[in-house]
Amino acid sequence: MPVSPEPPGPARDPVQPADAQARALAQGLLHAARHAALAVTDPETGTPGISRIAFGLDPQGLPLTLISRLAAHHAALSAHPVAAVMVGDPGDKGDPLTHPRLMIRVQAELLLRDHADHAALRAHWLVSHPKAQLYVDFPDFSFVRLRPLSALLNGGFGRAHRLAPDDLA
Amino acid sequence: MPVSPEPPGPARDPVQPADAQARALAQGLLHAARHAALAVTDPETGTPGISRIAFGLDPQGLPLTLISRLAAHHAALSAHPVAAVMVGDPGDKGDPLTHPRLMIRVQAELLLRDHADHAALRAHWLVSHPKAQLYVDFPDFSFVRLRPLSALLNGGFGRAHRLAPDDLA
Numbered sequence: 108m109p110v111s112p113e114p115p116g117p118a119r120d121p122v123q124p125a126d127a128q129a130r131a132l133a134q135g136l137l138h139a140a141r142h143a144a145l146a147v148t149d150p151e152t153g154t155p156g157i158s159r160i161a162f163g164l165d166p167q168g169l170p171l172t173l174i175s176r177l178a179a180h181h182a183a184l185s186a187h188p189v190a191a192v193m194v195g196d197p198g199d200k201g202d203p204l205t206h207p208r209l210m211i212r213v214q215a216e217l218l219l220r221d222h223a224d225h226a227a228l229r230a231h232w233l234v235s236h237p238k239a240q241l242y243v244d245f246p247d248f249s250f251v252r253l254r255p256l257s258a259l260l261n262g263g264f265g266r267a268h269r270l271a272p273d274d275l276a
Numbered sequence: 277m278p279v280s281p282e283p284p285g286p287a288r289d290p291v292q293p294a295d296a297q298a299r300a301l302a303q304g305l306l307h308a309a310r311h312a313a314l315a316v317t318d319p320e321t322g323t324p325g326i327s328r329i330a331f332g333l334d335p336q337g338l339p340l341t342l343i344s345r346l347a348a349h350h351a352a353l354s355a356h357p358v359a360a361v362m363v364g365d366p367g368d369k370g371d372p373l374t375h376p377r378l379m380i381r382v383q384a385e386l387l388l389r390d391h392a393d394h395a396a397l398r399a400h401w402l403v404s405h406p407k408a409q410l411y412v413d414f415p416d417f418s419f420v421r422l423r424p425l426s427a428l429l430n431g432g433f434g435r436a437h438r439l440a441p442d443d444l445a
Contacts, residue, residue, distance in 0.1 A: 141372060147315075155317055157379050161373055
């Protein structure tokens with residue numbers, strides 16, 4: 108029987124437009140994230156696939172990942188570049204659904220190792236992901252820019268905001 | 277330049293069949309999970325959507341979630357019941373990509389509140405998710421069974437296993 112004074116659910120609590128607090132929370136989640144969940148379209152079945160990816164930002168602040176072209180999600184992004192990522196880990200305490208997370212619809216841009224940006228991205232990435240030194244120079248690893256198309260910030264029950272790419276920058 | 281004695285990447289490290297250790301690790305991740313990342317097909321665009329969901333097991337050990345039918349992912353699962361979930365949170369220490377996670381391709385079964393199983397699922401769920409007491413009886417919340425179709429266990433670089441539904445039981 109309901110006891111919460113703040114009933115959850117989108118109908119009672121519609122998605123809000125962006126505001127300064129939502130932008131700051133979203134940008135904080137983006138800057139703190141070192142991994143993300145990635146949703147792709149499986150090219151064999153056309154149904155969703157999911158995986159964990161390394162996550163960071165490029166020098167312009169755009170989401171970036173470093174993956175092996177031998178990984179299933181690399182093939183999926185090649186075939187279907189529109190994907191979705193989620194950042195914002197729940198802590199060990201409290202209800203994980205009240206912990207803020209940011210879901211971003213993205214357009215993946217696969218950057219080959221001979222791309223003009225590769226060296227600069229490599230240097231920038233290793234500052235925030237020093238352990239990637241172990242594999243960043245393997246020939247199958249390359250960067251994928253995840254250019255935001257739109258985003259939804261869920262700050263917990265009752266705090267959902269629709270964000271535009273500019274709100275994340 | 278490569279310095280790791282154990283180069284990562286599927287080609288060097290193909291996905292293994294299930295074994296007793298992989299089954300035990302997968303089942304441990306399933307039993308411990310209280311939330312998951314869910315990948316769906318957005319019915320408006322046909323592209324992937326992602327969200328965080330509450331996660332548990334039903335009395336038969338099948339993955340289960342409790343969601344509002346007003347949520348975007350509920351509409352997505354209604355339109356495209358094949359989805360994917362990932363469980364297994366990285367800890368605060370070490371490379372998050374070395375932390376084990378389980379990705380499961382699932383067939384969602386939306387159980388209306390007047391479904392014969394609802395009362396039993398509700399009682400079972402509240403044991404593992406006591407905070408759901410706050411909203412489990414709101415009229416828009418209902419259970420969704422996520423019946424496994426196949427799974428991939430990634431135990432970190434060099435430890436990937438393909439699992440069948442029976443391996444998770």
